[in-house]
Amino acid sequence: xxxxxEIKLPIENAxxxxxxxxxxxxxxxxxxxxxxxxxxxxxxFKRGVDARKSHSILYVYSLDVEVKNEAKxxxxxxxxxxxxxxxxxxxxxxxxxxxxxxxxxxxPSPLDGEGFNVKPRPVVVGFxxxxxxxxxxxxxxxxxxxVLERGKAVxxxxxxxxxxxxxxxxxxxxxxxxxxxxxGTFSDGKLYSQIKDPKHYxxxxxxxxxxxxxxxxxxxxxxPHIGTFRLVGMVEEMRNTIIKLGGEIRFESRVxxxxxxxxxxxxxxxxxxxxxxxxxxxxxxxxxxVGHSARDTFEMIYKRGIYVEAKPFSIGFxxxxxxxxxxxxxxxxxxSEELLNKLGAADYKLVHHAKNGxxxxxxxxxxxxxxxxxxxxxxxxxxxGMSQYSRNERNANAGIVVGITPEVDYPGHPLAGMExxxxxxxxxxxxxxxxxxxxxxxxxxxxxxxxxxxxxxxxPSYTPGVHLTNLDTALPEFAITAIREAIPEFAKQVKGFDLxxxxxxxVETRTSSPIRIKRDDDTLQSINTKGLYPxxxxxxxxxxxxxAGVDGIKVAEAVAxxxxxx
Numbered sequence: 001x002x003x004x005x006e007i008k009l010p011i012e013n014a015x016x017x018x019x020x021x022x023x024x025x026x027x028x029x030x031x032x033x034x035x036x037x038x039x040x041x042x043x044x045f046k047r048g049v050d051a052r053k054s055h056s057i058l059y060v061y062s063l064d065v066e067v068k069n070e071a072k073x074x075x076x077x078x079x080x081x082x083x084x085x086x087x088x089x090x091x092x093x094x095x096x097x098x099x100x101x102x103x104x105x106x107x108p109s110p111l112d113g114e115g116f117n118v119k120p121r122p123v124v125v126g127f128x129x130x131x132x133x134x135x136x137x138x139x140x141x142x143x144x145x146x147v148l149e150r151g152k153a154v155x156x157x158x159x160x161x162x163x164x165x166x167x168x169x170x171x172x173x174x175x176x177x178x179x180x181x182x183x184g185t186f187s188d189g190k191l192y193s194q195i196k197d198p199k200h201y202x203x204x205x206x207x208x209x210x211x212x213x214x215x216x217x218x219x220x221x222x223x224p225h226i227g228t229f230r231l232v233g234m235v236e237e238m239r240n241t242i243i244k245l246g247g248e249i250r251f252e253s254r255v256x257x258x259x260x261x262x263x264x265x266x267x268x269x270x271x272x273x274x275x276x277x278x279x280x281x282x283x284x285x286x287x288x289x290v291g292h293s294a295r296d297t298f299e300m301i302y303k304r305g306i307y308v309e310a311k312p313f314s315i316g317f318x319x320x321x322x323x324x325x326x327x328x329x330x331x332x333x334x335x336s337e338e339l340l341n342k343l344g345a346a347d348y349k350l351v352h353h354a355k356n357g358x359x360x361x362x363x364x365x366x367x368x369x370x371x372x373x374x375x376x377x378x379x380x381x382x383x384x385g386m387s388q389y390s391r392n393e394r395n396a397n398a399g400i401v402v403g404i405t406p407e408v409d410y411p412g413h414p415l416a417g418m419e420x421x422x423x424x425x426x427x428x429x430x431x432x433x434x435x436x437x438x439x440x441x442x443x444x445x446x447x448x449x450x451x452x453x454x455x456x457x458x459x460p461s462y463t464p465g466v467h468l469t470n471l472d473t474a475l476p477e478f479a480i481t482a483i484r485e486a487i488p489e490f491a492k493q494v495k496g497f498d499l500x501x502x503x504x505x506x507v508e509t510r511t512s513s514p515i516r517i518k519r520d521d522d523t524l525q526s527i528n529t530k531g532l533y534p535x536x537x538x539x540x541x542x543x544x545x546x547x548a549g550v551d552g553i554k555v556a557e558a559v560a561x562x563x564x565x566x
Contacts, residue, residue, distance in 0.1 A: 002070060003086035007031060007061040008050065014059055014342055017217050018047060028063060032073060032083070040066035045086075048222035049343065054332035057339070091204040095560040097142030121146050122285040122559050123273060125255050125297075128182015129545045130536025131289035132238055133205060133552030134559075139245035141560050146281060147247065148273070150254035150294075151179025154235050161186065164373050165463040168436045173254065176384060177293040177376040180251065181235040183510070183537075184545040186374075188366045188387040189226030191218055193546040205549035212237040215389070223347075227389030253277075255297065258286065258304055260529060268305070270531030285559045289535040289552065292513035293376045295418055297538075307518050307528045308414045309406075311540050314363065314511040315424060315475055316401030316483060318371045318383045319443070320458055320503040321496065323396045326367070329495040345391040348398070348494050352486040356478055360486035363399035363511055367391045370461035371505050373436060380425035381438050383462065383508050395461050399508040400486065402479040409476075410514075417514030424475065428507040431474055433467045439474055439507075440466035444500030447484055456501030466505055474506040516540030524558040533559060 007027050009019050018024070024044070029036060046062040064086050067073060077083040124135045127149040138145040150173055151157055157179030160171040172178075176186045191206060206219055209226070212234040218224035226234070239249055257274040272282040290297045302308050323345050328335050330346035345367035352360045369387030376382075385397045410416035431439035440460055445452040451470040460466040472480055491498040517534035518527050519541070526532040534541065535555040542548035 001086040002065045002067065002073065003045065003062060003084050004028065004031060004065055005062040005082040007063060008058045009061070011049070011057045011059055011339070011342055016342055017221065018044065019059065024061060024063070028065065032065075032067070033076075034067065034073070038068045040068065042066070044220045046222060047220050051331075051334075054334045057334055057343075087200070089200040089203045091200070091207075093137075093141050093560075094557045095141065095564040097144075097563075099564045119563060120272075120282045120284055122287065122563065123148060123281060123283040124287040124289060125273070126150075126182070126289035126291055126294070126536070126538070127180050127239075127249065128289065128291050128536065129184050129548035130538075130542060130552040130555075131182070131287065132235070133208070133549040134287045134289055134535055134556040135242050135247055135249075135552075136208065136238060137553050137556035138559060139242045139247040141556070142246075143560060143563060144246035144248070145242070146283070147242070147249040148253040148255055148275070148281075149180060149249070149251050151175075151251065153239075153251050154180040154185060154232050157181075157185075158232065164375070164436060168464045170375055170378060170436065172377060173252070175376050176372060176374040177291060177510075180239065181231060182291050182548075183293070183374070183384070184548070185231050185235060186228055186372060186384070186386050187545070188364065188369060188385065189228065189231050189389070190364075190544060191224040191226065191546045192222070193544055193550070195547045195550060197550060201550040201553045202546055204553060205546055208238065209234060212241070225387070225389070225391075227391070228386055230389050257300060258306075258532070260304060260306075263530065268529045270529060284531045285533070285563060286531055287533045287535050287555055287559060288517065288539060289555075291536070291538040292510055294538055295377070295422075298415060298418060298515055301517065302415060305528070306526055306532060308515050309518055310410065310414050310417050310514065311512075311516045312403060312405045313417060313514050314361075314399075314401035314403050314508075315479060316360075316363070316399055316508045317471065317474070317504040317506045318385060318397050318462070318508055319400045320371060320395045320397045320460060320505070321499055322458060323368050323394060325496045325499065326396045326494065329497075345396070347396075350490045350493060352489045354482035354485045356481055358478055358482040359403045360482045361401060361403075362490075363401045363508070365396070365398035367396050368393045369397055370395070371397050371438075373438070373462065373464065374510060375425065375436065377422070377425070379429050379434070380422065381428040381432050381436060381507065382425050382510055383438060383505050384510065393461065395458065397461070399511065400483055400504075401508055401511055402475075402482050404479075414515060421509045421514060424507050424509050428474060431467070431469055431471075431506070435464070437465040437467045438462050438505045439469045439471060440503055440505045441469060441471045442500060443487060443498060443502040443504060446471060446504050447487060447498065449484075455503075458499070458501050458503050460503045460505060462505050466503070471504060471506050512543050513538050513540045523562070524555050
């Protein structure tokens with residue numbers, strides 16, 4: 001198999017997401033300088049967009065190709081970096097229960113009926129992207145995991161989430177942050193990441209999503225997304241797959257405590273977990289994939305002596321513009337309805353290094369989306385962004401956030417960043433009117449440091465509602481100063497970004513976890529608690545759906561290998 005990259009074709013000839021197969025084939029044959037009879041088969045591995053010349057936008061293809069006389073072609077193009085052997089991207093399990101692991105019955109016990117030792121089943125805490133893929137890989141490997149999710153199944157959870165958005169009623173155990181699918185369920189469903197992925201775990205994540213009902217183009221488009229409505233059905237299908245493979249998934253099962261005891265060598269070893277009901281579940285392999293907002297869990301593990309350290313994250317606002325403004329600014333002279341139908345709503349990625357030494361950047365940009373209420377604790381206001389697959393809502397939104405660090409901004413305690421989040425979210429609740437409305441301000445007023453009194457061209461999408469005010473006290477002074485400096489600079493890259501009637505909504509504080517549950521690089525276990533596997537975004541090892549899924553796979557492999565050891 002060959003991997004051929006940089007096959008470029010004009011976008012105007014494409015049929016929506018790709019060109020016709022015959023047109024791609026003709027370009028491929030020309031590139032390889034072979035007759036059609038020498039071509040056996042080809043697949044699109046990746047399809048990107050080259051928009052550097054706005055008057056001539058191109059689709060750029062990477063193709064996996066089977067040909068006759070492969071060795072001859074490789075020899076002919078040996079100096080061509082765009083014609084190489086295709087890497088093996090097929091996922092391979094590193095260990096399975098068939099390797100001699102003795103699994104207990106559904107109710108685990110130290111000994112089975114015959115009197116020989118049986119290893120308790122692995123337990124996965126949290127059923128967001130990291131927990132889903134940790135459980136899926138363990139189930140596919142034959143280890144029959146038990147999954148404990150504090151929130152509800154995804155459809156019940158969706159109803160509770162709408163309770164906040166439509167009725168100002170928060171359920172602290174079932175919301176945007178907690179429940180089946182994790183925080184990523186109510187998002188744009190972005191499936192791309194900048195993580196290094198030499199073993200192609202990301203490919204496994206994407207393929208499993210397609211099996212569960214995601215559109216097939218996410219396998220090859222360069223910046224795939226799914227959207228909330230499709231994610232709901234996919235999550236349910238993946239849950240059913242885990243159950244069919246012998247896994248057990250329990251909702252509304254919050255872990256209140258982790259039992260830890262010294263092993264024969266004097267090292268801390270996980271023995272089990274205790275639920276809010278008082279029930280104990282024995283395990284020596286505990287995957288902790290609780291997400292970035294499980295603050296009570298962070299407090300519990302800190303009190304238990306599990307090593308936790310503060311890590312950097314970012315704080316800021318959500319910014320909204322008309323999506324049409326972003327489309328015209330990004331597509332320039334090429335802008336047309338036909339182009340929109342092929343490329344979809346435009347996005348952006350911006351960064352500015354402010355004079356006060358702070359970095360301001362766009363985060364989780366949601367084309368044609370909405371700003372959503374993402375609180376998980378009473379009397380606090382948090383914003384996030386969400387899009388459906390169609391990305392056809394009126395506004396574009398993104399986080400405009402400022403990086404902060406424990407050394408400078410919240411020193412002295414591993415959980416200090418979490419407490420800073422709580423302080424900012426509580427203040428936003430008060431600024432918004434103490435009813436889960438969010439505080440907001442027009443961009444022009446924010447730049448001039450004057451309160452906003454009425455909406456203009458842009459209607460905010462956040463529900464329950466936006467209370468206009470002055471956001472000057474919503475964030476620390478250094479963050480306000482940096483964002484005020486950044487917005488006009490961003491307008492130099494995206495014309496109209498400083499639109500006076502654009503809306504800023506506060507606050508965005510859940511950009512990533514404020515802590516890291518530090519783990520050993522080789523075993524992926526906690527550095528001071530054997531059998532505990534910190535996983536995903538909440539543990540500080542991922543940021544987004546794809547990277548969290550990849551981390552879930554890595555941790556599942558580490559658990560499987562340890563179960564099989566000896």
